[in-house]
Amino acid sequence: MSGKTETPRVAVMRSYLGRARGLGAAGTGVEHWWAQRVGTVALLPLTAWFVFTVLHLAPMDRAAALNFLHAPWNATLLVAFILVTFHHMQLGLQVVIEDYLQAGTRTMAMLVMRGTIGLVGLACLLAALRLAI
């Protein structure tokens, strides 16, 4: 911290107990934690499928690739991969923002992050649905 020599002044006219009260656990963390674990487990097979798909499609022309992703199971797995991946990204980046950004910039960063991930995620989802139908 920069102010090692500066004498701190407290401008808050409240007792220590009054300040500490209500500052315990937020009480909403379990949902986030659990969603992240479930997403992680789901991503293990989905990522393996995605890596296989990328390698499988690499030598194909566009028509063959379209045909591959049109197949019911491949379309299903692609949609699942997109949903879980973007959800996982959003949960992870949320923690990064909470850890490193101060209260002033945090909300804006969170909105920009969620907005960007939401839009790119929707674009991918629509593309996958167009391929499927």
Add this chain to the structure above:
Amino acid sequence: MRDVRDALLVGRNSEGRLVRRPMSPFMIPKDYRPQLTSVLSISNRISGVALCAGVLLAAWWLLALTVGDAEFAEVRRFTVSPVGLILLFGWTLALVYHTLGGLRHLMWDTGHGFDLPSVHRTGWAAVGLSLGLTATLWVGAIWWLG
């Protein structure tokens, strides 16, 4: 003092003077020597953030696939360009490492492997397997794609 959290970091010493409570310094730069645990921990986070950028390439590829032959060919040109190949290699490494890091976290979540010998064992295993699996994937891909 900016907010309540800041105010809570101020206390009184035994002489009654207000003092800033000491804070634990951040784990990596100047205050601590880099350790396997801290370096692998921040690597998991960095690889995760890098993969968020990597998803943009995957998104571009998927959208181009739905749009047309010319757009799809453009993505193909980029992915086989030197810059594209370096990015793809980096993202492969990040994906493999982040996956192995995720597996370690899932193991810790079940309450296993918290002792230091286990943490070091699985840590070095994650480093070795990341390099090994990434190399295998790329050698396999080069062999498969000619």
